[in-house]
Amino acid sequence: AQKITQTxxxxxVQEKEAVTLDCTYDTSDQSYGLFWYKQPSSGEMIxxxxxxxxxxxxxTEGRYSLNFQKARKSANLVISASQLGDSAMYFCAMREPTGxxxxxxxxxxxxxxx
Amino acid sequence: xxxxxQTPKHLVRGEGxxxxxxxxxxxxxxxxxxxxxxxxxxxxxxxxxxxxxxxDETGMPKERFSAKCLPNxxxxxEIQATKLEDSAVYFCASSLWGNEQFFGPGTRLTVL
Numbered sequence: 092a093q094k095i096t097q098t099x100x101x102x103x104v105q106e107k108e109a110v111t112l113d114c115t116y117d118t119s120d121q122s123y124g125l126f127w128y129k130q131p132s133s134g135e136m137i138x139x140x141x142x143x144x145x146x147x148x149x150x151t152e153g154r155y156s157l158n159f160q161k162a163r164k165s166a167n168l169v170i171s172a173s174q175l176g177d178s179a180m181y182f183c184a185m186r187e188p189t190g191x192x193x194x195x196x197x198x199x200x201x202x203x204x205x
Numbered sequence: 206x207x208x209x210x211q212t213p214k215h216l217v218r219g220e221g222x223x224x225x226x227x228x229x230x231x232x233x234x235x236x237x238x239x240x241x242x243x244x245x246x247x248x249x250x251x252x253x254x255x256x257x258x259x260x261d262e263t264g265m266p267k268e269r270f271s272a273k274c275l276p277n278x279x280x281x282x283e284i285q286a287t288k289l290e291d292s293a294v295y296f297c298a299s300s301l302w303g304n305e306q307f308f309g310p311g312t313r314l315t316v317l
Binding site for chain 1: 238240245246247248250294296298304305306307308310311
């Protein structure tokens, strides 16, 4: 079974609008971490936001927020007030304590339209 | 340093040749991870280190791939006898406690 599922291969959003990128995960561990990374066309991986499984509040970092719904095993990324520079691939990832490896989703390509 | 450094930026090898990639983690970070990104949308975990010790190598094709993280040296990922399907971008990431990972810029390996 896929550890991380991102069901939206591509998304479009109008500049200045908000957009939600979906991510669901699969784990039997109680302690885990969820991450979002941005990969622009230049190829580097940029850390955006982190949510710990025991964190009761949703993580926020500037225009990024993580909508964490533990019972549904979802960790959607919300980008508010989209900017043209937000156009990139976005990867959801999970770290399980056992094995210390990260599992990545297949990514969502976001295009911000002027 | 404050960033993960990877060298070289690009590497071209003929099929069957050896390829060696280097990674300098952020100073003070105990964990190093290697990933292979073949297409723009798929990251494959290869191996992780805690200091110089292999932590998890479940993703490594062991017959041709090897990796080391020795004290006072950059970490390395070596591919013996490269194959066409090894063409990919190889990312190194480092982490302080094993949570948030900071990625290097990647090494693009092209096997001809």
